Amino acid sequence: MSDPEALKRDAAAKALSFVEDGMRLGLGTGSTAKHFVDLLAERVAGGLRVIGVPTSEVTRAQAERLNVPLTTLDETPELDLTIDGADEIDPALNLIKGGGGALLREKIVASASARMIVIADASKQVATLGRYPLPIEVNLFGLEATRRAVAKVLDAAGCPGPLNLRKKADGHVFVTDGGHMILDAACERIADPVALAARLHAVPGVVEHGLFIGLASFAIIASPGGAEVVGRV
Numbered sequence: 001m002s003d004p005e006a007l008k009r010d011a012a013a014k015a016l017s018f019v020e021d022g023m024r025l026g027l028g029t030g031s032t033a034k035h036f037v038d039l040l041a042e043r044v045a046g047g048l049r050v051i052g053v054p055t056s057e058v059t060r061a062q063a064e065r066l067n068v069p070l071t072t073l074d075e076t077p078e079l080d081l082t083i084d085g086a087d088e089i090d091p092a093l094n095l096i097k098g099g100g101g102a103l104l105r106e107k108i109v110a111s112a113s114a115r116m117i118v119i120a121d122a123s124k125q126v127a128t129l130g131r132y133p134l135p136i137e138v139n140l141f142g143l144e145a146t147r148r149a150v151a152k153v154l155d156a157a158g159c160p161g162p163l164n165l166r167k168k169a170d171g172h173v174f175v176t177d178g179g180h181m182i183l184d185a186a187c188e189r190i191a192d193p194v195a196l197a198a199r200l201h202a203v204p205g206v207v208e209h210g211l212f213i214g215l216a217s218f219a220i221i222a223s224p225g226g227a228e229v230v231g232r233v
C-alpha cells in the first residue's frame with residue numbers, strides 16, 4: 001500500500017517543475033496543496049522569485065510562516081498559474097472542490113489565472129462527478145429558504161440528497177473564510193455538471209458551488225507508478 005501523503009507530495013513535486021522564476025501564483029488549499037506550498041517554500045529559500053495569492057487563511061498562514069512572498073488579487077489581479085487540489089476529477093477535467101471549505105476563494109483565484117494545474121492522487125479520478133458530496137456555499141441570510149431552493153434544483157438534477165449543513169467535528173456550524181455556510185449535497189452521479197452549475201448559480205443566496213467547469217488546464221495524478229500529467233500541458 002502506498003502512503004497517500006507520499007503520493008500527494010509526488011504530485012506537488014511534479015507541479016513545481018511548471019513554476020518559473022517571476023511567476024504570479026495561486027496557492028491552493030487542502031492537504032495536497034499544502035505539500036506544494038512546503039516544496040515551493042524550499043525553492044523560494046533557494047532563490048526562486050515568485051509571488052502568491054493564497055486561497056484560504058490556512059494557506060496564507062502556512063505561506064507566511066514559510067516566507068513565501070504573498071500578494072492579493074487587488075494588487076495583482078492577473079496570475080500566471082494556480083496549483084490546487086480537488087475532491088474529484090472527471091475525464092474532461094471538470095472538478096468537485098470545496099472539501100476544505102475554500103471553494104469561493106479557490107474559484108476566484110483559479111479564474112484569475114492563465115492556467116490551473118490540479119494535483120491529486122489517483123483516488124480522486126472518477127468517470128462521473130458526484131460520488132463526493134458537492135459543496136454549495138450559501139449566505140447566512142435566508143438560509144432555510146435558500147436550502148429549500150437548492151434542494152429543488154438538486155432534485156430536478158436527479159441528486160437524491162441528503163443536503164446537509166456542514167458542521168465541524170465539535171458540532172458547531174462550519175463558517176467559511178468569507179463568513180458563509182456550506183451545504184453538502186449527496187448527488188451520487190451528476191449527469192450534466194454544466195447545467196447543474198448554471199442552475200445553482202441562479203439561486204439567490206448561493207454564493208458559489210464546488211463545480212469547477214473548464215478551469216483546470218491539466219492535472220498531475222500520482223499513483224504508485226509515478227506522477228503523470230493528464231490533459232494537454
Ligand SMILES: O=C(CO)[C@H](O)[C@H](O)COP(=O)(O)O
Nearest residue numbers: 030031032085098099100102
Ligand atoms: O477544494 C479543496 C479545499 O476547499 C481541496 O483542494 C480539496 O478538498 C482536496 O483536498 P485534499 O488535497 O486535502 O484532498
